[in-house]
Amino acid sequence: MTAACLMTTYQPLALSFTRGLGTRLWDQQGREYLDAVAGVAVTNVGHSHPRLVTAISEQAGLLLHTSNLYSIDWQQRLAQRLTQLSGLDRAFFNNSGAEANETALKLARLHGWKKAIEEPLVVVMENAFHGRTLGTMAASDGPSVRLGFQRLPGDFLKVGFGDLAALEAITQQFGPRIAAVLLEPIQGESGVLPAPPGYLKALREHCTRHGWLMMLDEIQTGIGRTGAWFAFQHEGIVPDVMTLAKGLGNGVPIGACLARASVAQLFTPGSHGSTFGGNPLACRVGCTVLDIIEEQGLLQNAAQQGTHLLARLRVELREHPQVLAIRGQGLMIGIELARPYRDLALRAAHEHGLLINVTRGKIIRLLPPLTLDAKEVEMIVRAITRLVD
Ligand SMILES: *Cc1c(COP(=O)(O)O)cnc(C)c1O
Helix, strand or coil, X not given: CCCCXXXXXXXXXXXXXXXXXXXXXXXXXXXXXXXCCHHHHCCCCCECCHHHHHHHXXXXXXXXXXXXXXXXXHHHHHHHHHHHHHCXXXXXXXXXXXXXXXXXXXXXXXXXHHCCCCCCEEEEECCCCCCCCHHHHHHCCCHHHHCXXXXXXXXXXXXXXXXXXXXXXXXXXXXXXXXXXXXXXXXXXXCCEECCCCHHHHHHHHXXXXXXXXXXXXXXXXXXXXXXXXXXXXXXXXXXXXXXXXXXXXXXCCEEEEECHHHHCCCCCCCCCCCCCCCHHHHHHHHHHHHHHHHCCHHHHHHHXXXXXXHHHHHHCCCCCCEEEEEEECCEEEEEECCCCCCHHHHHHHHHCEECEEECXXXXXXXXXXXXXXXXXXXXXXHHHHHCC
């Protein structure tokens, strides 16, 4: 086969898989790999989970799609589960992360409109990544996402991630025009950068004081990735709006935007919608993913194996001249190198049978399925140690 008929948006590695099971993938030659990427934080319960295989095939034989002209039982069930788990009140379903963030941004606009702000602004963070639509691209940072796409929607104010003084400064300058803040609790695409301790709590208080919506993009950090259902739960806060996608469908496309009741009711019939969003297949899959995480104790496992992996990496790579930092929470771990290594991801695959992601040229990102066990932690540690030697 040739890729000549595809648009050149990706530069895929010369690797292609035909099959997956749990934490493992097999390529076209039948070689086995340990998957520490999980489709970029997507296959959180592992590949081809038998419960998901059953749910998907059963639902395919019953009903795939009716549209939101009719009520959808699985959609209501998933909304109930997610609101119970998060402490938020209502859900809207999309097909992707970017769309879920667009939903959040539309709520921010309505929130501003209700407060009679003529052109409401949304505060976003340096190094943020929120998606590839025009709106979410504008909310993201960095030339790799934005270059050449001007002119983007301009209703965003960018501050340093974790910088409370900068937040105070833009509040002084633009305060009454600001409707919301949108941020990732741990910045994923820019290299697993956690918010500094206390920042989310301070931001929560700031938003409450000024009547801004606190909107958390948990598309990568959510659904157990950090060892809690949602990363904000480590901080003892609840946002006003949260977006989800990736791990919620374990590979079946789905996105969700959750909100407090007072915010959710800004939407009225006709003010937002989606043809596919909330379809019976995706929502049944979402419910099944949550069941699996609960029944297999995967939050605890992610917390435990994540702490273990982080500690082991820190021991093995301690004082390594090329390793600048090892950071993260649960099974979302970044290893920042002093310089780019040639073909790092491909070498990891070929030489060690390990799939890793390398972001920003020199940050190894580990996002294995939440089912990772202690033996696999050692496999990862051994492979990474050899790779950076
Ligand atoms: C992946 C990601 C998105 C975009 O999700 P898509 O499903 O690709 O649109 C948005 N925000 C964060 C934090 C992400 O990791």
